[in-house]
Amino acid sequence: MPKLSYLKALNRALADELERDPAVFVLGEDIRAAASNVTAGLHARFGSDRVLDTPLSEQAFTNFATGAALVGMRPVIEFQIPSLLFLVFEQIANQAHKFSLMTGGQCKVPVTYVVPGSGSRTGWAGQHSDHPYSLFAHVGVKTVVPATPADAYGLLVTAIRDDDPVVFFAPSAALGVRDDLDFAALAPVPLGVGRVARAGDDVTVVALGHLVHDALAVADELAQRMSVEVFDPRTVYPLDVDGLIASVQKTGRLVVIDDSNRTSGFAAEVLAVVAEHCTLTAPPRRVTRPDGAVLPFALALDRAVQPGREQLLTTLLEMS
Amino acid sequence: MSTDLYRTVRLIRRFEERAIEFVRSGEIVGGIHPYVGQEGIAAGVCAALGPDDVITSTHRGHGHVLARGANPARLMAELMGRESGLNKGRGGSMHAADFSLGILGANAIVGAAGSIATGAAWALRQQGKDSVAATFFGDGAMNEGMLLEAFNLAALWQVPVVFVCENNGYATTMPVASAVAGSITGRARAFGIPAFTVDGQDPEKVLEATSTAVARARAGKGPTFLECTTYRFDAHHTFEHRTRLTYRSTEEITTGRSRCPVEIQGARLTAADRAAVDAEVESLLEAAAGIALGSAHPDPAAALSYLYAGEI
Ligand SMILES: Cc1ncc(C[n+]2csc(CCOP(=O)(O)OP(=O)(O)O)c2C)c(N)n1
Ligand SMILES: [Mg+2]
Numbered sequence: 001m002p003k004l005s006y007l008k009a010l011n012r013a014l015a016d017e018l019e020r021d022p023a024v025f026v027l028g029e030d031i032r033a034a035a036s037n038v039t040a041g042l043h044a045r046f047g048s049d050r051v052l053d054t055p056l057s058e059q060a061f062t063n064f065a066t067g068a069a070l071v072g073m074r075p076v077i078e079f080q081i082p083s084l085l086f087l088v089f090e091q092i093a094n095q096a097h098k099f100s101l102m103t104g105g106q107c108k109v110p111v112t113y114v115v116p117g118s119g120s121r122t123g124w125a126g127q128h129s130d131h132p133y134s135l136f137a138h139v140g141v142k143t144v145v146p147a148t149p150a151d152a153y154g155l156l157v158t159a160i161r162d163d164d165p166v167v168f169f170a171p172s173a174a175l176g177v178r179d180d181l182d183f184a185a186l187a188p189v190p191l192g193v194g195r196v197a198r199a200g201d202d203v204t205v206v207a208l209g210h211l212v213h214d215a216l217a218v219a220d221e222l223a224q225r226m227s228v229e230v231f232d233p234r235t236v237y238p239l240d241v242d243g244l245i246a247s248v249q250k251t252g253r254l255v256v257i258d259d260s261n262r263t264s265g266f267a268a269e270v271l272a273v274v275a276e277h278c279t280l281t282a283p284p285r286r287v288t289r290p291d292g293a294v295l296p297f298a299l300a301l302d303r304a305v306q307p308g309r310e311q312l313l314t315t316l317l318e319m320s
Numbered sequence: 321m322s323t324d325l326y327r328t329v330r331l332i333r334r335f336e337e338r339a340i341e342f343v344r345s346g347e348i349v350g351g352i353h354p355y356v357g358q359e360g361i362a363a364g365v366c367a368a369l370g371p372d373d374v375i376t377s378t379h380r381g382h383g384h385v386l387a388r389g390a391n392p393a394r395l396m397a398e399l400m401g402r403e404s405g406l407n408k409g410r411g412g413s414m415h416a417a418d419f420s421l422g423i424l425g426a427n428a429i430v431g432a433a434g435s436i437a438t439g440a441a442w443a444l445r446q447q448g449k450d451s452v453a454a455t456f457f458g459d460g461a462m463n464e465g466m467l468l469e470a471f472n473l474a475a476l477w478q479v480p481v482v483f484v485c486e487n488n489g490y491a492t493t494m495p496v497a498s499a500v501a502g503s504i505t506g507r508a509r510a511f512g513i514p515a516f517t518v519d520g521q522d523p524e525k526v527l528e529a530t531s532t533a534v535a536r537a538r539a540g541k542g543p544t545f546l547e548c549t550t551y552r553f554d555a556h557h558t559f560e561h562r563t564r565l566t567y568r569s570t571e572e573i574t575t576g577r578s579r580c581p582v583e584i585q586g587a588r589l590t591a592a593d594r595a596a597v598d599a600e601v602e603s604l605l606e607a608a609a610g611i612a613l614g615s616a617h618p619d620p621a622a623a624l625s626y627l628y629a630g631e632i
Contacts, residue, residue: 049446060435060469067439070424095432104408105626106419163629192632238632
């Protein structure tokens with residue numbers, strides 16, 4: 001079977017949607033030259049109006065996309081750095097997200113915000129390494145963090161077709177993941193539906209994005225000692241509460257590994273939802289970035305701040 | 321046309337006066353930013369637009385929305401938070417929208433709507449339509465980076481948009497002279513956008529300038545910037561009625577009010593025609609107020625209706 005990388009899956013999803021729907025267009029910085037490779041080949045194929053290279057004006061072009069969406073387009077914005085989402089938080093959370101309710105349902109804002117290379121980009125330090133998906137979930141913007149090439153393809157297609165704003169995080173550490181895939185089997189993946197990435201009986205590990213792969217590796221490593229189930233919600237908001245509960249009710253124990261800062265992060269929400277619905281046999285645990293973390297530059301410091309395999313392993317062993 | 325412009329400025333003026341009364345009586349909660357004194361701009365700009373054009377508005381937006389043809393009863397109901405309001409009571413004074421008339425919404429974030437209008441106008445052109453967007457904003461918005469970014473995008477891509485700056489001399493209490501370095505039109509010109517200063521108190525002058533700008537945009541020649549000079553006769557916001565802010569002198573207010581768009585346009589009609597329009601506006605607004613007051617309040621169980629396009 002042919003191999004598909006996560007990055008190539010994003011490219012393929014964009015190409016397929018541009019082909020399928022004339023309302024779709026992509027905009028962002030250096031996307032004509034495809035500096036991030038996500039839009040490789042698209043400008044030559046679809047032209048300057050549908051692959052719109054923008055000046056460095058994130059706030060205006062994010063609202064520009066909202067305006068285009070209000071009159072029937074389906075813009076997809078590629079952001080060069082995850083922290084640019086802070087710069088346009090107003091335009092997403094306060095404008096795009098609020099139009100539907102504030103107008104009494106008169107309009108839709110189907111914009112997709114794609115961040116290829118979210119989270120730590122080894123060596124890029126404090127202002128290039130954020131992973132603010134919890135922030136968007138908190139304000140109620142639909143948010144996805146796919147782990148695999150098939151999910152990257154399927155969720156990007158769904159995000160583009162969705163009638164609401166959707167923020168799409170493609171973690172830097174997942175972009176190189178490659179899977180053997182039958183390309184014909186690539187299909188939309190619904191929002192708000194998680195998947196059991198590995199079935200197990202003793203403990204549920206909830207992980208998103210690149211951390212799903214880390215969780216799977218740790219589960220393999222511990223296979224002789226405990227049976228770990230890895231649950232990948234895929235969508236941060238709306239969360240697959242039913243899928244989460246089903247897994248935790250089976251295992252009775254929960255660890256969340258989450259690349260957010262700890263306070264009010266995604267892991268905190270998962271623990272709260274589980275506490276409301278399940279009776280656990282051990283206190284739940286979180287493996288996260290520390291509170292208020294700024295990713296330091298030096299490699300050892302960067303790794304010390306990011307949640308990773310070792311901490312997950314230790315946490316699971318402590319629970320057993 | 322003279323009569324139509326007069327009807328519009330008179331309608332806006334009397335609508336605002338009634339709305340202020342409803343703020344005082346408590347029917348409108350949260351207050352409003354009165355458009356009194358600036359009516360000539362909305363009337364002139366919207367009279368230059370066609371049915372397929374779109375507008376965006378501001379926190380001081382009732383005039384724009386009325387001039388674009390929104391139903392006064394539904395706007396008043398919106399201010400009162402009623403189910404029959406333009407936005408079903410979900411938007412209020414600062415967010416009035418009527419997409420069926422191309423009103424893409426009033427926006428409460430100063431400087432935000434210019435880039436939204438630019439995107440909408442660009443998209444409509446992509447769709448093969450010859451629509452133009454007119455986007456209103458105040459002098460205060462001239463210091464918002466996002467709006468300056470929008471000027472650049474609009475000029476680069478020759479977007480059919482008319483930027484309408486309503487320079488009423490103040491951003492809340494901040495005088496323009498203390499806030500804007502250089503000049504307002506100079507900022508637009510720096511992006512290669514033709515920029516003109518227009519007497520915003522005269523609806524016919526505004527109409528004339530906007531017609532030229534709209535024709536230019538339709539001909540594919542890109543954006544135009546109009547600085548419409550005006551004066552806000554009333555408070556920044558009705559909360560100011562309960563305070564004693566001293567940022568404008570009594571003399572200044574008197575001078576400012578001496579050039580009234582309703583009087584300037586009214587003087588172009590015969591006394592009989594003017595009286596007929598006034599009576600027509602009064603009965604329209606009397607009915608509108610009645611309809612608004614009689615409309616149902618939304619059901620609290622539906623407080624989050626329309627948050628998403630569908631079920632999630
Ligand atoms: C980005 C932003 N900053 C501050 C405010 C608070 N605010 C509301 S209206 C206003 C003054 C706006 O002045 P101007 O643009 O000249 O419009 P005017 O009120 O004079 O019509 C301010 C500061 C806001 N709504 N948005
Ligand atoms: Mg002002």
